[in-house]
Amino acid sequence: MSSPRASVETRRSPPNNAVDGHRARKSTEMQSQPVTAPHSPQSPNSNPTSPANVHHQRFVLSDPVAFGYLSEDPSTTVLTRSTQLHGYQMHVVEQWACSRTHPTFVITAYTGDSSHIIQVGVLSVPAREESWSPRLRVYFKTLTQYYARRKDTPLGSLMVTNLSTFPSSLNIVLICVEGVDAAVIAVLTIRCFSGFC
Numbered sequence: 001m002s003s004p005r006a007s008v009e010t011r012r013s014p015p016n017n018a019v020d021g022h023r024a025r026k027s028t029e030m031q032s033q034p035v036t037a038p039h040s041p042q043s044p045n046s047n048p049t050s051p052a053n054v055h056h057q058r059f060v061l062s063d064p065v066a067f068g069y070l071s072e073d074p075s076t077t078v079l080t081r082s083t084q085l086h087g088y089q090m091h092v093v094e095q096w097a098c099s100r101t102h103p104t105f106v107i108t109a110y111t112g113d114s115s116h117i118i119q120v121g122v123l124s125v126p127a128r129e130e131s132w133s134p135r136l137r138v139y140f141k142t143l144t145q146y147y148a149r150r151k152d153t154p155l156g157s158l159m160v161t162n163l164s165t166f167p168s169s170l171n172i173v174l175i176c177v178e179g180v181d182a183a184v185i186a187v188l189t190i191r192c193f194s195g196f197c
Contacts, residue, residue: 056124058156062090063106066139067121073133080122085155086114091163094171103139107161107172110151122155146170 058079061067071078089109096105108118126132132140140159147166148159166172 055127057127059123059125060085060120060153060156060158061123062088062108062118062120062158063104064119064121066104066106067123069103070123070135070139071121073135075126075131075133075136077124078121079124080120080155082119082121083155084117085120085153085158086117087112088118088158088160089116090118090175091161091172092175094173096170103135103142106175107143107146107148107166108158109163110160120155120158 056077061070062085067081070076087110089111091107091109093105093107096102099105125136129137143159143161146161148161150157151160152158163172
């Protein structure tokens with residue numbers, strides 16, 4: 001007469017052919033079942049066909065002062081106030097910084113070097129330029145006049161200046177501080193207003 005323990009161990013160890021048959025049936029069932037991805041909700045901005053993306057476009061601004069000014073426009077929506085963008089450098093234009101009327105005093109240049117990092121903000125603006133407010137028109141028209149062109153980035157469209165075609169009569173100063181913000185640029189501007197340029 002076998003002990004209860006031996007009986008239990010016998011039930012736990014079925015013949016190899018039974019185990020192989022069970023595994024084969026399980027593998028067949030798994031292959032026949034459709035694979036479905038788990039449902040994950042998407043924000044309106046992540047869906048390219050959503051109404052928000054059909055009627056608006058993303059603009060990336062490296063000038064924190066201009067970003068603050070344009071973010072108050074009723075036609076714009078702030079998507080990101082501060083984030084990093086790799087492969088670009090910022091320059092302050094001395095003459096623009098010393099002027100109280102110029103809409104911006106920062107230009108952005110593409111370098112492609114991932115170690116070059118700038119701090120930017122992202123705005124949602126109307127896709128149709130005809131519906132832009134006067135302040136939007138003036139800002140982008142000014143950049144375009146000085147050879148800035150749109151460049152697509154992972155964050156949106158950024159106005160990028162080709163330094164080789166930038167007027168040599170304008171002095172530019174590289175902002176080499178990583179993550180420069182409005183406070184740093186404000187100091188540069190105050191120095192210019194005070195006659196330290």
